[in-house]
Amino acid sequence: MLRSPRGGARCGSYRDAVTTRASSTLQEAVVGVLAGAATLATAFLLAAVTHLSNPVVAVGSLLIDLAPPGVKTVVIALFGTGDKLFLIVLLGVVILALSVVVGILQLRREPLGLLLLLIVAFIATLASATRAGATVLSIVPPVAGAIVGCLVLRAAARRLTTWRATQAPEAPAGRAGLARRSFLQYSGLTAAASIAGLVVGGVVSGAGTAASAVRRAIQLPAPASPAPPVPAAADLAIDGLTPYLVPNGQFYRIDTALVVPTVDAEKWSLRITGMVENEVTITFAELLALPLQERIITLTCVSQEIGGDLIGNARWLGYPIRELLARARPTAGADMVLSTSVDGFTAGTPLQVLQDPARDSLLAVGMNGQPLPLEHGFPVRMVVPGLYGYVSATKWVVELKVTTFAKDQGYWTPRGWSALGPVKLSSRIDTPTNGISVSAGRVVVAGVAWAQHTGISRVQLRVDDGPWQDAALAELVTVDSWLQWSYVWQATAGQHRLTVRATDANGLVQTAAYADPAPNGSTGLHSITVQVA
Ligand SMILES: Nc1nc2c(c(=O)[nH]1)N[C@H]1C(S)=C(S)[C@@H](COP(=O)(O)O)O[C@H]1N2
Ligand SMILES: [Mo]
Numbered sequence: 001m002l003r004s005p006r007g008g009a010r011c012g013s014y015r016d017a018v019t020t021r022a023s024s025t026l027q028e029a030v031v032g033v034l035a036g037a038a039t040l041a042t043a044f045l046l047a048a049v050t051h052l053s054n055p056v057v058a059v060g061s062l063l064i065d066l067a068p069p070g071v072k073t074v075v076i077a078l079f080g081t082g083d084k085l086f087l088i089v090l091l092g093v094v095i096l097a098l099s100v101v102v103g104i105l106q107l108r109r110e111p112l113g114l115l116l117l118l119i120v121a122f123i124a125t126l127a128s129a130t131r132a133g134a135t136v137l138s139i140v141p142p143v144a145g146a147i148v149g150c151l152v153l154r155a156a157a158r159r160l161t162t163w164r165a166t167q168a169p170e171a172p173a174g175r176a177g178l179a180r181r182s183f184l185q186y187s188g189l190t191a192a193a194s195i196a197g198l199v200v201g202g203v204v205s206g207a208g209t210a211a212s213a214v215r216r217a218i219q220l221p222a223p224a225s226p227a228p229p230v231p232a233a234a235d236l237a238i239d240g241l242t243p244y245l246v247p248n249g250q251f252y253r254i255d256t257a258l259v260v261p262t263v264d265a266e267k268w269s270l271r272i273t274g275m276v277e278n279e280v281t282i283t284f285a286e287l288l289a290l291p292l293q294e295r296i297i298t299l300t301c302v303s304q305e306i307g308g309d310l311i312g313n314a315r316w317l318g319y320p321i322r323e324l325l326a327r328a329r330p331t332a333g334a335d336m337v338l339s340t341s342v343d344g345f346t347a348g349t350p351l352q353v354l355q356d357p358a359r360d361s362l363l364a365v366g367m368n369g370q371p372l373p374l375e376h377g378f379p380v381r382m383v384v385p386g387l388y389g390y391v392s393a394t395k396w397v398v399e400l401k402v403t404t405f406a407k408d409q410g411y412w413t414p415r416g417w418s419a420l421g422p423v424k425l426s427s428r429i430d431t432p433t434n435g436i437s438v439s440a441g442r443v444v445v446a447g448v449a450w451a452q453h454t455g456i457s458r459v460q461l462r463v464d465d466g467p468w469q470d471a472a473l474a475e476l477v478t479v480d481s482w483l484q485w486s487y488v489w490q491a492t493a494g495q496h497r498l499t500v501r502a503t504d505a506n507g508l509v510q511t512a513a514y515a516d517p518a519p520n521g522s523t524g525l526h527s528i529t530v531q532v533a
Pocket of ligand 2: 302
C-alpha cells in the first residue's frame with residue numbers, strides 16, 4: 001500500500017521510500033497488464049467468432065517464417081517437437097513484459113505507453129494482413145484490440161493518477177478512499193471482462209473440435225488397389241524396436257504451423273494450375289469417388305540426425321498424383337510442381353517424379369486406415385516415396401502449380417536447404433538404447449534401415465572395431481518403406497560400442513562420413529555405447 005507522508009512534516013525513512021517506489025511501479029504495471037489483457041481479449045474474441053486469424057498466432061507464424069535457419073535448428077535441437085510450445089511461452093512472456101512497460105511509460109512519460117501499445121498492435125496488424133489466406137477483414141481483430149486496449153490504458157491510468165493526487169500532502173483529506181476504490185473497481189472489472197473474453201474466445205475458437213467432428217464422420221472408401229498385407233515376418237515385434245507401421249498418435253510431426261490449420265473437408269478443393277493445358281479443380285467428394293490406392297510409404301524429415309526419430313512408416317490411402325497431372329496436361333518445359341498448403345507452406349517437387357508410373361506419389365486422404373489426423377494434413381496431403389518431406393509431403397494441400405525450378409522455389413529453399421531432396425540411405429539402432437547396461441550373454445540388437453524407393457539389401461553390425469557382421473533382415477514389404485533388422489550379440493563384460501550400416505539394393509554402402517542435416521540430409525553411421533556387466 002502506498003504510504004502518504006500526510007502533513008508534509010514527516011520524512012519517510014529510506015525503507016519507506018523504497019517500498020513506495022516498488023508499490024507505485026507495481027500499480028503502473030497493473031495498469032499496463034490490464035491494457036494488454038483487454039487488447040488480447042478483444043482480439044481473441046473477435047478472431048474466434050469471425051474465424052479470422054488470431055493476431056498473436058499471426059505474429060508467431062511470422063516469426064517462424066522470418067527466423068534465420070540457425071535459430072530454428074537450435075530451437076528444434078533444444079526442444080524437439082516442443083518447439084511450438086516454446087514459441088508460445090516466449091510470446092506470452094514478451095507480451096507480459098511489453099504490457100508492464102506500456103503501463104510504466106504511460107504513467108511516467110505519457111503518452112509513450114499509448115504509443116508503444118500502438119506500435120505493437122501495428123506489428124500484429126501487419127502480421128495478420130500478410131498471412132496466407134488473409135483478407136482485408138484480417139486486420140479487424142488487432143485493430144479493434146488496439147482501440148479497446150488504448151481506452152483501457154487511458155482510463156486505468158487516469159484513475160491511478162487521481163488516486164495518487166489524493167495522497168499528495170496538499171490534497172484535501174477524505175478523497176483518497178473514494179479514488180482508491182474507483183481504481184480498484186475499474187481494475188477488477190476490466191480484469192474479469194478480459195479473462196471472460198479470453199476464455200470465451202478460447203472455447204469458440206475450438207474450431208479444431210468442429211474439424212475433428214467432420215473428420216470423425218468421414219467414411220473412407222475401400223481402396224481399389226489395397227496395400228499388400230504386412231506379413232508377420234516384416235514386423236519383428238522386438239521389445240524397444242519401432243513397430244513396422246507407426247501408429248498415427250506416435251508419428252513424428254514437423255511443420256511451420258504454430259496452430260494446426262483446420263480445413264473444412266466439404267469446402268476443400270485442389271487446383272492444378274500453371275504450365276498446364278487444362279486447369280483442374282477437384283473437391284474432396286470427387287477425390288473420394290476416384291479409385292484410390294493404398295501404399296506403405298516411409299516418410300522422413302531432412303532434419304533427421306543420425307540416430308534421430310524424425311521418420312515414420314504408414315499405410316497411406318490416396319489417388320496417384322500422376323493421374324491428376326495427366327488430366328491437367330503439363331506443357332513442355334515444365335520441370336517442377338510447387339504444392340501450396342492452406343497455411344502458405346510450399347514444396348517444390350520434380351514433375352518427373354510425380355509423373356513416374358513406377359512411383360506411387362499420392363494425394364493422400366487416409367493414414368493407417370483413418371482419415372488423416374488434423375496434424376498430419378487433414379483433409380488432404382501429398383506423400384511421395386523417396387523424397388524428404390520438405391520437398392514433397394505438403395499437408396493441408398490446396399494447389400499444385402506446374403512450373404519450373406528456375407522460376408519457383410519451395411518454402412525451405414531460400415532458407416538454406418537444397419531445391420532437391422532425395423532421401424539418403426541410412427540406418428538406426430533402436431535397441432538397446434545408448435548408454436544402457438545389459439547383462440553379458442545373449443543380447444538382441446535391432447533397428448531399422450531405409451533407402452526409400454531403392455530398397456535395402458544388407459544391414460551389418462560392428463562391435464567396437466571388429467569385423468562387420470551381417471544382421472538378419474525382416475521381410476521386405478516394399479522398397480518404399482523401411483526395413484527392420486536384428487542381430488544376436490554374445491555380449492562380453494566391459495564397455496562396447498555398436499555401430500550399424502546398411503547397403504542399398506544398388507550395392508551402395510552407407511557412408512561413415514558425417515554430414516549435418518543441412519542442406520540436404522545427414523550422413524554418417526549410428527553408433528551406441530553399451531555397458532555389459
Ligand atoms: N503445410 C505444411 N506441410 C508440410 C510441412 C510444413 O511445414 N507445412 N513440413 C514438411 C516436412 S519438412 C515434413 S518432414 C513432413 C512431415 O510430415 P508429418 O508431420 O506428417 O510427419 O511434412 C511436410 N509437409
Ligand atoms: Mo522435414
